[in-house]
Amino acid sequence: xxxxxxxxxxxxxxxxxxxxxxxxxxxxxxxxxxxxxxxxxxxxxxxxxxxxxxxxxxxxxxxxxxxxxxxxxxxxxxxxxxxxxxxxxxxxxxxxxxxxxxxxxxxxxxxxxxxxxxxxxxxxxxxxxxxxxxxxxxxxxxxxxxxxxxxxxxxxxxxxxxxxxxxxxxxxxxxxxxxxxxxxxxxxxxxxxxxxxxxxxxxxxxxxxxxxxxxxxxxxxxxxxxxxxxxxxxxxxxxxxxxxxxxxxxxxxxxxxxxxxxxxxxxxxxxxxxxxxxxxxxxxxxxxxxxxxxxxxxxxxxxxxxxxxxxxxxxxxxxxxxxxxxxxxxxxxxxxxxxxxxxxxxxxxxxxxxxxxxxxxxxxxxxxxxxxxxxxxxxxxxxxxxxxxxxxxxxxxxxxxxxxxxxxxxxxxxxxxxxxxxxxxxxxxxxxxxxxxxxxxxxxxxxxxxxxxxxxxxxxxxxxxxxxxxxxxxxxxxxxxxxxxxxxxxxxxxxxxxxxxxxxxxxxxxxxxxxxxxxxxxxxxxxxxxxxxxxxxxxxxxxxxxxxxxxxxxxxxxxxxxxxxxxxxxxxxxxxxxxxxxxxxxxxxxxxxxxxx
Numbered sequence: 001x002x003x004x005x006x007x008x009x010x011x012x013x014x015x016x017x018x019x020x021x022x023x024x025x026x027x028x029x030x031x032x033x034x035x036x037x038x039x040x041x042x043x044x045x046x047x048x049x050x051x052x053x054x055x056x057x058x059x060x061x062x063x064x065x066x067x068x069x070x071x072x073x074x075x076x077x078x079x080x081x082x083x084x085x086x087x088x089x090x091x092x093x094x095x096x097x098x099x100x101x102x103x104x105x106x107x108x109x110x111x112x113x114x115x116x117x118x119x120x121x122x123x124x125x126x127x128x129x130x131x132x133x134x135x136x137x138x139x140x141x142x143x144x145x146x147x148x149x150x151x152x153x154x155x156x157x158x159x160x161x162x163x164x165x166x167x168x169x170x171x172x173x174x175x176x177x178x179x180x181x182x183x184x185x186x187x188x189x190x191x192x193x194x195x196x197x198x199x200x201x202x203x204x205x206x207x208x209x210x211x212x213x214x215x216x217x218x219x220x221x222x223x224x225x226x227x228x229x230x231x232x233x234x235x236x237x238x239x240x241x242x243x244x245x246x247x248x249x250x251x252x253x254x255x256x257x258x259x260x261x262x263x264x265x266x267x268x269x270x271x272x273x274x275x276x277x278x279x280x281x282x283x284x285x286x287x288x289x290x291x292x293x294x295x296x297x298x299x300x301x302x303x304x305x306x307x308x309x310x311x312x313x314x315x316x317x318x319x320x321x322x323x324x325x326x327x328x329x330x331x332x333x334x335x336x337x338x339x340x341x342x343x344x345x346x347x348x349x350x351x352x353x354x355x356x357x358x359x360x361x362x363x364x365x366x367x368x369x370x371x372x373x374x375x376x377x378x379x380x381x382x383x384x385x386x387x388x389x390x391x392x393x394x395x396x397x398x399x400x401x402x403x404x405x406x407x408x409x410x411x412x413x414x415x416x417x418x419x420x421x422x423x424x425x426x427x428x429x430x431x432x433x434x435x436x437x438x439x440x441x442x443x444x445x446x447x448x449x450x451x452x453x454x455x456x457x458x459x460x461x462x463x464x465x466x467x468x469x470x471x472x473x474x475x476x477x478x479x480x481x482x483x484x485x486x487x488x489x490x491x492x493x494x495x496x497x498x499x500x501x502x503x504x505x506x507x508x509x510x511x512x513x514x515x516x517x518x519x520x521x522x523x524x525x526x527x528x529x530x531x532x533x534x535x536x537x538x539x540x541x542x543x544x545x546x547x548x549x550x551x552x553x554x555x556x557x558x559x560x561x562x563x564x565x566x567x568x569x570x571x572x573x574x575x576x577x578x579x580x581x582x583x584x585x586x587x588x589x590x591x592x593x594x595x596x597x
Contacts, residue, residue: 037374037377037378037381039281039282039285039286039289040285040286040288040289040292040370040373040374041289042285042286042289043285043286043287043288043289043290043291043292044289044290044292044294045289046286046289046290047289047290047291047292047293054290056287056290056291057291059291059352059355059356060356061287062287062288062291062352063349063352063353063356065280065283065284065287066284066287066288066345066349066352067237067349068234068280069280069281069283069284069345070165070248070284070345070346070349071233071234071237071247071248071251072230072233072234072273072276072277072280073277073280073281074162074165074248074251074252074255075233075237075251075252075254075255075273076255076273076274076276076277077158077161077162077252077255078162078251078252078253078254078255078256078257078258078259079255079256079258079259079269079270079273080259080270081158081159081162081255081256081259081260082259082260083256083260086155086158086159088152088155089152089155089156089159090159091327092156092323092324092327092329093155093156093159093160093163094159094163095323095324095326096156096160096164096319096320096323096324096337097159097160097163097164097167098164098167099319099322099323100160100164100319100320100322100323101128101131101132101164101167101168101171101319102131102167102171103315103318103319103322103323104127104131104311104315104316104319104341105124105127105128105131105171105315106124106127107127107310107314107315107318107319108126108127108130108131108307108310108311108315109123109124109126109127110123111306111307111310112126112127112303112307112368115302115303115306115307116300116303116304116307116364116368118361121175121178121179122179122361124175125172125175125176125179125354125365126307126365126368127315128168128171128172128175128350129168129172129347129350129351129365129368129369130307130308130311130343130347130368130369130372131168131171131315132164132165132167132168132343132346132347132350133157133160133161133164133340133341133342133343134161134342134343134344134345134346134347138157138161138340138342148394149388149393149394150333150393150394151538152329152333153333153336153337153393156337157337157340162252163249163252165248165346166196166197166200166246166248166249166252168346168350169246169248169350170192170193170196170246172350172353173353174189174192174193176353176354176357176359179359180357180359192244195244195245196244196245196246196249197246197249198245199240199243199244199245199246200240200245200246200247200248200249200250200253201249201250201253202245203236203239203240203243203245203250204236204240204249204250204251204252204253204254204257205253205254205257207232207235207236207239207250207254208236208253208254208255208256208257208258209257211229211232211236211254211258212257212258212261212263214228214232215228215229215258215263215264215265216262216263216264223268225264225265225268225269226265226268226269226271226272226273227272229258229269229272229273230272230273230276233251233254233255236250236251236254237250237251262469262470266470267416267470281345284345284349285345288345288348288349288352288370291352291366292366292367292370296363296367297367297370297371300364300367300368300371301367301371303368304367304368304370304371304372305371305375307368307371307372308371308372308375308376309375311343311372312339312341312375312376312379312380316338316341317335317338317339320334320337320338320341321334321338324337332391332392332393333391333393335391336387336388336391336393339380339383339384339387340380340384340387341376341380342376342377342380342381342384343369343372343373343376343377344373344376344377345373347369347372347373348366348369348370348373350369351365351366351368351369351370352366354366415467415468415469415470416467416468416469416470416473417441417465417466417467418438418465418466418467418468418473418476419463419464419465419466420463420464420466420476420477420479420480421461421462421463421480422458422459422460422461422462422463422464422480423460423480423481423482424460425482426479426480426481426482427478427479427480427481427530428458428464428479428480429458429460431527431530433479433527433530433531434466434479434531435468435472435475435476435479435530435531435532435533436531436532437468437469437472438466438467438468438472438476439466439467439468440452440464440465440466441465441466441467442465443455443458443462443463443464443465444462444463444465445459445461445462445463475533475536478530478536479530498553498562498563498564498565499525499562499563499565500525500561500562500563501524501525501526501529501559501560501561501562501563502524502525502526503524503525503563504521504522504523504524504525505520505521505522505523505524505525505528505545506521506522508525508545508565509521514545514546514547514548515546516545516546525550525560525563526559526560526561528543528545528550529541529543529550529552529559529560529563530559537552537555537559537560538552538555539552539553539554539555540552541560542566547567548565548566548567549565549566550563550564550565550566551563551564551565551566552564
């Protein structure tokens, strides 16, 4: 009975710790503290040196939990990644994820050697452990601080943080193997890397395709789709690791493929994985916090602090400047990407590998990684939003999105039911606009279900449900939030081939002799962009209107303010592509063909 009581107590204490981590997130959000740091502190307070006095030194369990948690985090990140948004930044992201990680480790190693009294291989291991950025840390902080980054910057950080973990893990494992056995050739390391990368990519692509097929053609009972996808991700991860492929790369690619293909129960899968990822992060950080000994940290704290500052102020910026030199990033974007190299669970997780295999000085690597993560989350985490605004890489914040309800419809994959409350200041209510690819289906008013015809005109407070393709559902949000104030177009931008977005299609037809549908003649040019674009309009967006092309030249309040006209007789000079641009385009086309996105 005593052993059963011990199990019950362990379950109780574990649940209480996780609950404490969840509840502490409310306090962290109120004061802007990095959540991951809070979870670490909860673990430290519960440990043997804190008020909790829990004795925990099970590195094997921590490594197992950390592996599962990172696999789920990367899979969830891939699932939410739109390939269309990252395909233009694949080359710089891959450079940062490979050469950037290696260069960061090489620059950090000399500092670690002299301040921690290590040999060169051990110093390089310290650099490898702290070299990669943490996807969970970066995007959790970006979202909790309400940042909207410029698309190219956000996409680069997203792709880099999702793909640099496999290379950092590979580099760490190779160095641990070298320290353990004392021999390894450059050719052996190169072959190991190629094997892990290629096999991981192949398994990820094939595994992702198989999961898509299973979701769409196997009649699973309702409610089991999300657990099936989650366990399938872990199967892909575990299978890859067994055959010495990169399981982390495989699971990230599988997530991208599944997230970019139409599948059944997509919304329930994403919601379930959001919850699973949160829980995995909390459990992992609490366990890592339990392993920390504040008394042991004192001996290596000084050297670890110097390593952290060398990493943040020298190694990471230098790696970013070198890796992004061939690409057209301005200096503000480079500085922000360099500063956003946050360290999180990955660094502490990698530092547990030397402890697991029993290397000498293993606890030193762990303590250094822990101090680096604490300093990174405190300095970089708390200054992320001010840095983005000061460097002008943050876009103006938009109003919080409306409460969207999404329902998958059995028997088909092309449409889903999306519902919104109608607000009196929304674009839909004021202008009556709705995209051409969506179809109003029903209206709920005073707990009565009406057809759109019966409910006409729709009133504020109604709930409107529309059919829309799943991949475009999020784009409907902008029609149901309050319209931001619009500014008058800059008169200096207007001329013979520049017109205000408030001109109607009918007015344009009279001036330029083009044909316009009578039902659309009263639409403004801004309205025309709203109802025909799949996403919110951006500068440079184009739409054909009979024989001319409309080009969005200026955006204000989320709508097209100034429109450029490209007339038929205008011939654009072909811009020759550089060799690098040609290679990048071909690689993107090959990936799109293989992944089916």
